[in-house]
Amino acid sequence: MLNENDQTELTNTLSGRDVAQAGALCYRRTEGGGLEILFVGSRRNGRWGIPKGRVEYGEITSAAALRKAFEEAGVVGLVDATVFGSFSYRKDTGPNHYHVSVHLLQVSRIADEFPEKSIRKTHWFPLKDAMREAARPGLRALLCRVENIDL
Incomplete structure (x- = not known):
């Protein structure tokens, strides 16, 4: 028989939880004036995102x-x-529902060393390519909005 705490944990696990996240839409201008977006690869599946x-x-x-x-x-x-802006998603492997508040971040430099350097891929994409490569539909919608603002 499960006690009350175990039952609550089991319910949270089965039904999932709402998880607040924050994301950075990292951008820079090229010498030619084009806009580039920095993506990181997911550790789980390698898909591109922020x-x-x-x-x-x-x-x-x-x-x-x-x-x-x-x-x-x-x-x-x-x-x-x-x-x-924001978007929501679920991971393929779990019941949680993630809500991401996204902030624009103008990149001034990339550090030589950082905590996840050995486990993450990063890549700069021109905005049009980023819209195509983004793994999440909600992120693609935000990238479409970026196209219409002056950064």
């Missing part, structure tokens, strides 16, 4: 976005405090 992850207790989403961009891709830059 640096993102859980918002820690007491952390604001812009700080979490900047932290994840550095941890996953070595990004140093200027993050916009305003949420640019």
Whole structure:
């Protein structure tokens, strides 16, 4: 027989939880004036997306976005405090529902060393290619919005 705590954990596991995440839409301008987007490869399946992850207790989403961009891709830059947009997704392997608040992050440089350097692929994509390569439909929609603003 399950006690109350075990039953609650089992229910959360079966039905999933809503998980708040923050993401950084990292961009830069090329010498020719084109816009490029930095993607990171998923550790699970290699699909391209933005640096993102859980918002820690007491952390604001812009700080979490900047932290994840550095941890996953070595990004140093200027993050916009305003949420640019959001998207939601579920992982193929679990019941949780993730809600990502996305911030624009103008990249000034990439650090030589960062926590996930040995386990993450990174790649700069021209905006049009990024729209095609983005793994999540909600992220593709945000990239379409980027096309219509002046960065």
